Amino acid sequence: MMDVRERIARRVAKEFKDGDIVNLGIGMPTLVANYIPEGVEIIFQSENGFVGMGPAPQEGNEDPDIVNAGGLPVTVLKGAAYFDSATSFGIIRGGHVDATVLGALQVDEVGNLANWMIPGKLVPGMGGAMDLVVGAKKVILAMEHTAKGRPKILKECTLPLTARKEVNLIVTEMGVFDITPGGMFLREIAPDVTVEQIREATEADFIVSEHLKVMEE
Amino acid sequence: MMDVRERIARRVAKEFKDGDIVNLGIGMPTLVANYIPEGVEIIFQSENGFVGMGPAPQEGNEDPDIVNAGGLPVTVLKGAAYFDSATSFGIIRGGHVDATVLGALQVDEVGNLANWMIPGKLVPGMGGAMDLVVGAKKVILAMEHTAKGRPKILKECTLPLTARKEVNLIVTEMGVFDITPGGMFLREIAPDVTVEQIREATEADFIVSEHLKVMEE
Amino acid sequence: MNKIISLEQAMDLVHDGMTVMIPGFMGVGTPETLVDGLVEKGLQDLFIICTDTARPNVGIGKLIVNGQVKKLYASHIGTNPETGRMMNEGLIDVTLIPQGTLAERIRAGGAGLGGFLTPTGVGTVVEEGKQKIVVDGKDYLLELPLRADVALIRGSKVDKKGNIWYNAATRNFNTVMATAAKTVIVEAQELVEVGEIDPNNVMTPGIFVDYIVRGNA
Amino acid sequence: MNKIISLEQAMDLVHDGMTVMIPGFMGVGTPETLVDGLVEKGLQDLFIICTDTARPNVGIGKLIVNGQVKKLYASHIGTNPETGRMMNEGLIDVTLIPQGTLAERIRAGGAGLGGFLTPTGVGTVVEEGKQKIVVDGKDYLLELPLRADVALIRGSKVDKKGNIWYNAATRNFNTVMATAAKTVIVEAQELVEVGEIDPNNVMTPGIFVDYIVRGNA
DSSP states (O other): OOOHHHHHHHHHHTTOOTTOEEEEOSSHHHHGGGGOOTTOOOEEEETTTEEEEOOOOOTTOOOTTOBOTTSOBOOEEEEEEEOOHHHHHHHHHTTOOSEEEEOOSEEETTOOEEOSOBTTTBOOOOTTHHHHHHHSSEEEEEOOSEETTEESEESSOOSOOSBSSOOOEEEOSSEEEEEETTEEEEEEEOTTOOHHHHHHHOOSOOEEEEEEEEOOO | OOOHHHHHHHHHHTTOOTTOEEEEOSSHHHHGGGGOOTTOOOEEEETTTEEEEOOOOOTTOOOTTOBOTTSOBOOEEEEEEEOOHHHHHHHHHTTOOSEEEEOOSEEETTOOEEOSOBTTTBOOOOTTHHHHHHHSSEEEEEOOSEETTEESEESSOOSOOSBSSOOOEEEOSSEEEEEETTEEEEEEEOTTOOHHHHHHTOOSOOEEEEEEEEOOO | OOOBOOHHHHHTTOOTTOEEEOOOBTTBTOOHHHHHHHHHHTOOSEEEEOSBOOOTTSTHHHHHHTTOEEEEEESBOTTOHHHHHHHHTTSSEEEEOOHHHHHHHHHHHHHTOOEEEEOTTTTSGGGTTOOEEEETTEEEEEEOOOOEEEEEEEEEEEETTOOEEOOGGGOTTHHHHTTSEEEEEEEEEEEEOTTSSOTTTOSBOGGGOOEEEEOOO | OOOBOOHHHHHTTOOTTOEEEOOOBTTBTOOHHHHHHHHHHTOOSEEEEOSBOOOTTSTHHHHHHTTOEEEEEESBOTTOHHHHHHHHTTSSEEEEOOHHHHHHHHHHHHHTOOEEEEOTTTTSGGGTTOOEEEETTEEEEEEOOOOEEEEEEEEEEEETTOOEEOOGGGOTTHHHHTTSEEEEEEEEEEEEOTTSSOGGGOSBOGGGOOEEEEOOO
16 A cells, blocks of 8 residues: 555546646645646646746755745746736635645535644644635645544534635545535545445545545555 | 916926826826926826836837827836736825826815716716826826816816815916815915906915915926 | 637637627727727627727727627726717716726736725715725725626737736736636737746736737737 | 935834834745844834744744744744744734735735725634625625835845846735835845836836845845
């Protein structure tokens, strides 16, 4: 079995179609860029001010003026464009980003997301997450199914929310879920787990899709 | 006696201080640019998208991409900057224009201005005038004192307004008026007229300033 | 992803009754080739959003004269007498909007904002039917976003990914309109290879542009 | 009008308790020379508006660590543990603002808008104390403009009239902040003659800039 994070990132990478504009959050979502299928061209948006983000530069070739939203050195591809933060969030809020991939502390069965603070413990701030989740056409969570064995996919989030009812897809190492107005559906299941095991690791109620498939890798 | 329009334009040109950013409306206000005193550098803003407007080009040197707010060919000076309409009106509305000079159909003693339509007759539209009058730090009217012998400076405007209580200064061929919260003051008087003649040509009530001067030329 | 299409293909994307944004200030910055395409196709009942109707034989003016416009949002119609005549005869439904408010409403449409508060138009006919909101003791009008089915854009330099650079005063409404329509078609005055426009100086990122048509000018 | 001043002269313009906008994303685009000036002068009780507090030894982080910040508006403080610690101990009054909302509030401050409606933050703690307005059946928060006493800007190329060109991802909050403060001081990474920046590619027109300081970088 491949690394959990790689499995999740590989699966998320299959969600895009040629020409999509995608914003990847920091952490695991960043890995998704490594697994874009051949023949699919994705334009990556970096909310600090550009589209056309390329891979990290070779050591020694870092340009201090070009970093991604995690503050790490990156490159830009031919055809890139820079802009200011007002324009960048105009792009995000205005629905011009096809998909955003983020991590989650908690998500619930109606698509509420909590990923920006734990009161009394961790208050990093929401950065651009609230705008991204509200503005992107498709909100994809790339997350481990549980945290220290405890479910992160809940009936109802208990942490302060990032946004209400905006999550469309959840990809974990156990499976893939669609969140729709009709409920939460298990659409794909990892080859090494059973629906029963997923039920045990998930607090939220979900419906097993009639078309349940084995999760692509 | 010099031409009425020239007298007005010359007098308005003396209102600016070095470094001011000024927007001139079409028509008579445009003439003001010809009379800026030596040693005073004014930056002209053209609301269709630039600062640093220069004079009209020599015949044959017109650039179809560079016109002023009246649609006429102009030039730009060294140090100019182009921008889009959203930015241009951000500059205007945001109080970054020190003075705007406009014509008037009617103005009244509290500084209400009507200069964009005559119902049933002339409906050209307000263009950028409403934003300019609300946004510029100082609103200067460059206007003939009467129209066909009838006062244009009224107790109360009867035409649809461009903006309420935004006019600061009125320059006509007869004199110069300040409009303040304390009332309308005649500050300067043309060498060839009397206060009595101005009263006759003016419907608004005005106070003759204690420091009444002869209008500069 | 080839974005380059013919004028005929572009015209297949525009239909009777559509809402179409067309930039340009007295024709400067207007995509004349695309406008000529609309005239030639003879589309009817168009709802045009633009800042002015230019002159009868220039830019948007041609659509007016040709009787193709049913509804019009503009800030100024004075330079095209036909617009006023047809408005007075009830042939075109004209709404006049202050130029800065028009630019900002289109920007809001593209940037996912639900509206904005402006001091422009307070105390004038512009406030009719609008919500007035007091902030810090000052009156503002709530102005709502504008979007269109199609935006016809004019780029001075356009690369094959749709990145646009505008020359001089042609930028005006192009940038905001390119963000606020379902389908965005740009007329390229000069079509260049990807990479020929410095990513720093791109004024409309290619992600906003769906199709490119070569201009005749 | 000479705008070029020394760092010492620039620091004479900033006083204890002032509201200061400082751009930069994790330090990229932050005027380090000017920030070092604030640190050296030891100004107290500053109200800083910025998107993040970088790291303890970088950019705005230095002001935090040095105990000069009394009040902070930011979107993200997670990369500087000192900010969180001081917030928890009540030493800094921190307000967290979504990054897109922060950029837009500053833009509104510079553009003379009374506020704007955003979907970001609806249904989260961000909506506390804010007016909710429904447009077309959708909930929006009314967010208010932000302005400052001083904005410290960082230009990659600055001409002697203050026209600014920003390289790559350094633009971020520079453009909006340059419009929204009483006094705007730009640190020039490279100071060039007037005319060396193409008027088309100026990103902040010199009319916004009061003073220029040569940067050390």
